Amino acid sequence: MILLLLGLGACVLAAVAASLPRRYRVPVSVSLGGIGCALAFSAAMRVLVTGTVESFHTTKLMPMIGLSLSLDPLGALFILASSFVGFAACIYCIGYAKGELRSRTAMSLLMIFILTLIAVPVASSIVSLMFCWELMALSSMLLILTDQLHSREARSAALWYGVMTQLGAASILFGLLLLTVHGGGQTFADIKSHSLALSSTVRSFAFVLALLGFASKAGAVPLHVWLPKAHPEAPSPVSALMSSSMVAMGVYGIIRVGADLLHGGTVWWWVAVAALGAVSALYGALHATTSTDIKRLLAYSTIDILGLVLIGVGAAGALYDTGHPGIAELAMMAALLLVVAHAGFKGALFLGAGAIERSTGTRDLDQLGGLIHAMPVTAALFAASACSIMAVPTLSGFSSEWLLLQGLLHGFVDRSTPTLIIMLLGVVALALTGGLTAVAFVKAFGIGFLGQPRSLGAANALDVAPSMKLAMALLVLPSIVIGVVPGLLIPLVSRAARIGLATSVASPVAHGSGLVLSRFRGTIEPALLLAGLVLVLATVWFVNQRLAQRSARRVDAWGCGRDLQTPRMQYTATSFAEPLQRVFADVLRPQSDVEVTHVAESQYYEQSLMYQNRVSDVLEQHGYRPMIDAALRIGRSARRLQNGSIHRYLAFGFVALLVILVVLA
Amino acid sequence: MIAAVSNAFSVLATLLQVVLVALLGPLLIGFMAKTKARAEGRVGAPIVQPLRDLRKLLSKERLHARHSSVVLPLAPMVIFAATTVAIAISPLVTTHPLLGSSADILVIVYLLLTGSVAAALAGLDAGTAFGGMGASRAMTIGALAEPALLVAVIALSIQSGTSNLPSIIATTMTHPNWVSGPSRLLALVALVIVVIAETGRLPVDNPSTHLELTMIHEAMILEYAGPELALVTLGASMRLALLFSLIANLFFPWGIATSGSFVGLALGAVVLVGKTAVVALGISLIEIRSAKLRLFRLPELLAGGFVLSVLAVITGLVTR
Numbered sequence: 009m010i011l012l013l014l015g016l017g018a019c020v021l022a023a024v025a026a027s028l029p030r031r032y033r034v035p036v037s038v039s040l041g042g043i044g045c046a047l048a049f050s051a052a053m054r055v056l057v058t059g060t061v062e063s064f065h066t067t068k069l070m071p072m073i074g075l076s077l078s079l080d081p082l083g084a085l086f087i088l089a090s091s092f093v094g095f096a097a098c099i100y101c102i103g104y105a106k107g108e109l110r111s112r113t114a115m116s117l118l119m120i121f122i123l124t125l126i127a128v129p130v131a132s133s134i135v136s137l138m139f140c141w142e143l144m145a146l147s148s149m150l151l152i153l154t155d156q157l158h159s160r161e162a163r164s165a166a167l168w169y170g171v172m173t174q175l176g177a178a179s180i181l182f183g184l185l186l187l188t189v190h191g192g193g194q195t196f197a198d199i200k201s202h203s204l205a206l207s208s209t210v211r212s213f214a215f216v217l218a219l220l221g222f223a224s225k226a227g228a229v230p231l232h233v234w235l236p237k238a239h240p241e242a243p244s245p246v247s248a249l250m251s252s253s254m255v256a257m258g259v260y261g262i263i264r265v266g267a268d269l270l271h272g273g274t275v276w277w278w279v280a281v282a283a284l285g286a287v288s289a290l291y292g293a294l295h296a297t298t299s300t301d302i303k304r305l306l307a308y309s310t311i312d313i314l315g316l317v318l319i320g321v322g323a324a325g326a327l328y329d330t331g332h333p334g335i336a337e338l339a340m341m342a343a344l345l346l347v348v349a350h351a352g353f354k355g356a357l358f359l360g361a362g363a364i365e366r367s368t369g370t371r372d373l374d375q376l377g378g379l380i381h382a383m384p385v386t387a388a389l390f391a392a393s394a395c396s397i398m399a400v401p402t403l404s405g406f407s408s409e410w411l412l413l414q415g416l417l418h419g420f421v422d423r424s425t426p427t428l429i430i431m432l433l434g435v436v437a438l439a440l441t442g443g444l445t446a447v448a449f450v451k452a453f454g455i456g457f458l459g460q461p462r463s464l465g466a467a468n469a470l471d472v473a474p475s476m477k478l479a480m481a482l483l484v485l486p487s488i489v490i491g492v493v494p495g496l497l498i499p500l501v502s503r504a505a506r507i508g509l510a511t512s513v514a515s516p517v518a519h520g521s522g523l524v525l526s527r528f529r530g531t532i533e534p535a536l537l538l539a540g541l542v543l544v545l546a547t548v549w550f551v552n553q554r555l556a557q558r559s560a561r562r563v564d565a566w567g568c569g570r571d572l573q574t575p576r577m578q579y580t581a582t583s584f585a586e587p588l589q590r591v592f593a594d595v596l597r598p599q600s601d602v603e604v605t606h607v608a609e610s611q612y613y614e615q616s617l618m619y620q621n622r623v624s625d626v627l628e629q630h631g632y633r634p635m636i637d638a639a640l641r642i643g644r645s646a647r648r649l650q651n652g653s654i655h656r657y658l659a660f661g662f663v664a665l666l667v668i669l670v671v672l673a
Numbered sequence: 674m675i676a677a678v679s680n681a682f683s684v685l686a687t688l689l690q691v692v693l694v695a696l697l698g699p700l701l702i703g704f705m706a707k708t709k710a711r712a713e714g715r716v717g718a719p720i721v722q723p724l725r726d727l728r729k730l731l732s733k734e735r736l737h738a739r740h741s742s743v744v745l746p747l748a749p750m751v752i753f754a755a756t757t758v759a760i761a762i763s764p765l766v767t768t769h770p771l772l773g774s775s776a777d778i779l780v781i782v783y784l785l786l787t788g789s790v791a792a793a794l795a796g797l798d799a800g801t802a803f804g805g806m807g808a809s810r811a812m813t814i815g816a817l818a819e820p821a822l823l824v825a826v827i828a829l830s831i832q833s834g835t836s837n838l839p840s841i842i843a844t845t846m847t848h849p850n851w852v853s854g855p856s857r858l859l860a861l862v863a864l865v866i867v868v869i870a871e872t873g874r875l876p877v878d879n880p881s882t883h884l885e886l887t888m889i890h891e892a893m894i895l896e897y898a899g900p901e902l903a904l905v906t907l908g909a910s911m912r913l914a915l916l917f918s919l920i921a922n923l924f925f926p927w928g929i930a931t932s933g934s935f936v937g938l939a940l941g942a943v944v945l946v947g948k949t950a951v952v953a954l955g956i957s958l959i960e961i962r963s964a965k966l967r968l969f970r971l972p973e974l975l976a977g978g979f980v981l982s983v984l985a986v987i988t989g990l991v992t993r
Contacts (some may be wrong), residue, residue: 377800380743395787398790400787401780401784409779410777420831436820439821439824439827442820443786443816446790446812446819447812447816450790450793450797454808458742458797459805528835529834530835530837531837532780536772540758540761540762540772541754544753544754544757552904556735556900561736562738562739563736563738565738565741565801566803566895568803573800573801577801579805579808579809583805584805584808584809584812587968588813
């Protein structure tokens with residue numbers, strides 16, 4: 009606990025150090041933040057390795073109620089991920105922090121944001137949790153505005169985020185408070201020991217309220233609308249933190265409340281969680297394939313992966329409730345491993361997107377191209393992370409998705425309808441998102457980094473600072489480690505999975521470097537697979553070198569007999585995804601306009617042609633817009649009551665008084 | 674000692690599988706071309722023509738498009754390596770290949786996906802309209818075919834209680850009545866549709882067309898020449914042979930070597946050649962009878978495959 013407290017303290021100091029003079033600000037506060045993350049990381053690691061639970065309580069910081077912290081393996085796993093990304097983000101800032109992000113406020117907010125990402129999973133009372141939760145929401149909301157205070161998109165994104173997160177927080181608070189009404193204190197230990205005495209209606213009501221709030225943070229459709237707006241607008245290290253760690257806090261909350269505090273609840277809770285997950289996975293994957301803004305694409309893919317995580321959590325909860333604790337642990341481990349893996353590759357991808365934005369000035373894939381020549385290291389790191397998210401074997405995305413599939417596959421042993429629904433939904437969602445994710449990330453890498461530059465900005469791109477590349481490389485590391493030797497993390501993940509779903513059965517995954525199921529036939533040894541791949545690659549490369557008398561001759565690409573090939577003739581991100589957009593037009597509802605201007609002399613000859621294609625969020629357009637419009641209408645009509653005339657207000661008061669007197673009489 | 678012997682045996686079996694399938698791929702393509710030619714009343718090229726083409730390509734000059742990057746020469750190697758490893762670990766000739774314990778269905782599916790991704794990136798690398806077009810179309814078809822493939826093989830896994838391929842094949846051999854069960858048959862139809870899409874055969878893609886606007890796989894690899902083209906083509910034909918052999922072994926596993934004897938191994942190899950030839954014959958009969966579908970009619974076909982595979986899962990659950 010001391011380590012963790014020191015880490016939190018270092019983050020606080022880092023936030024304070026942001027008020028230093030401009031010259032020292034970034035180095036001092038970034039190194040303090042980095043130290044804080046490193047300390048928190050080692051504290052989390054220690055708890056995960058030993059499996060102990062450490063607690064801390066003080067009344068000094070928050071009078072009367074006090075601040076309660078408790079570090080158990082479940083929270084520690086989330087801290088492991090967020091402190092690692094936080095550390096990388098600190099390094100990234102050395103090279104990245106320019107302009108507004110160097111300001112006193114922004115730097116200090118960033119450090120507070122990192123602090124809260126470490127603090128939320130250790131908060132062990134309602135007040136402590138809500139304090140850290142709100143601090144996390146506020147600091148990240150303000151950070152969205154740092155780079156582009158005056159852009160309409162950023163302000164709208166911050167507003168959407170602010171409203172959604174506040175509604176979510178209110179829902180969580182209300183849900184948690186419901187659990188304390190029948191006695192017991194507000195610490196999690198108290199709630200846990202009293203929750204079984206509550207009626208099942210109260211427990212279900214509390215869970216649903218908490219689920220709404222946490223699921224909104226985890227970007228579950230239809231509560232996701234803020235996410236694809238907020239993540240792209242924030243400065244890239246902040247986007248990386250939001251997408252890899254903050255959304256995971258939603259998952260943490262669901263597991264903590266549903267599985268831990270409420271002891272697993274009932275099956276239909278988990279059907280709801282898994283259904284949310286399946287819808288999110290499909291919706292996110294579809295939108296990721298059609299997005300052309302690279303950070304928006306990444307944001308939608310976050311919704312997709314978090315959806316898969318929720319499927320794992322839902323399957324785990326349901327299997328636990330139906331008496332299959334071993335398989336439940338398997339599914340929960342898969343979900344947690346996917347959270348950790350996602351933190352790595354999504355963090356790296358967002359940092360890569362930041363590097364692209366820094367060197368070309370745009371996030372629009374349709375304006376990019378050919379960046380592999382100017383920034384080869386960034387390209388390689390981006391490609392590695394993209395491969396990981398596409399579940400290329402021997403990388404982390406593959407290991408965790410394999411584990412998830414094993415959980416679902418063996419979950420079919422339970423023959424009750426709700427569990428079968430979850431498993432079927434999960435299998436279908438996993439299968440459908442796999443191919444779509446591949447399209448999205450082939451597009452992101454292939455259009456962004458390969459081909460010829462599609463704009464001046466991309467043609468004049470310069471390589472980014474070494475610290476930025478180092479940070480990306482650091483975040484690629486988990487992809488490789490979890491991918492090649494997933495067995496290393498298995499004991500840690502298993503300990504975390506058991507916090508919610510306490511079981512006495514042996515771990516479903518045996519110890520070893522690969523993943524070996526202990527009670528079913530199912531094994532992958534990624535290290536050996538990788539050895540095989542490397543062996544074949546090396547052989548082919550060697551043979552190729554021997555065969556080649558001289559290096560390849562550079563020639564013009566085939567242009568159908570045409571000599572002139574311009575970059576404008578390439579496929580763009582929009583055209584790349586167009587076939588899929590057309591296939592899924594019923595869900596995506598794309599809006600495209602073609603405007604043709606003819607030559608004055610003849611309508612058979614075209615002078616110019618304008619094509620516009622836009623895919624907006626259907627749920628936002630048709631779900632949220634009407635609600636917002638209705639609220640605005642009510643607001644406008646309410647405004648008619650207030651015209652500023654003192655006479656009218658006196659009349660209101662008089663009428664109100666009369667009504668009260670009549671009612672009381 | 675026994676472990677060492679069985680390891681040596683596994684190494685031998687795996688090498689046999691790789692070499693056999695590497696030869697079998699081009700030969701199957703030649704065989705299918707020959708069948709089609711005969712059905713159309715032509716003599717057709719000899720069955721070994723694809724192998725001769727490969728040898729010819731190996732002696733040609735290597736050419737790289739002007740704006741291409743390191744991805745262009747790297748992609749063929751990745752395609753080849755991913756396919757080779759998938760073949761090496763799959764139960765094709767024997768149920769005990771090297772690393773057979775890792776021959777999970779998901780590993781095979783995602784190794785094949787890795788190859789597709791590498792090919793698509795190579796298509797985008799030169800920055801031409803054709804490459805992009807091919808990549809976009811191939812990825813679209815892949816994205817629609819992959820779910821059907823995955824769910825169809827999951828249907829088989831649920832029945833066998835494992836997603837390990839050698840185990841699925843071994844359990845199928847002990848339960849012969851599974852093969853004619855409704856779940857298997859539905860999965861078979863779904864898998865045939867997927868395999869036609871994944872190997873770029875009619876009615877999804879026409880392997881013999883070079884008309885710019887209709888080609889898919891050929892458009893993607895348009896920038897390749899010489900040895901690199903040979904490697905890409907070999908990789909694609911090995912993928913075809915692998916998928917044909919998997920269909921054959923999943924739905925008719927008999928003949929595969931289950932013990933560690935060399936006679937069984939030789940027999941397994943011969944039987945595999947026979948079984949894949951039958952599958953190839955079946956697919957070329959489908960090809961003869963169908964015209965290429967419009968690109969935007971394909972989703973209906975592939976969605977049909979997906980629905981069939983989901984039905985296979987559900988019937989498997991109902992009838993267990």
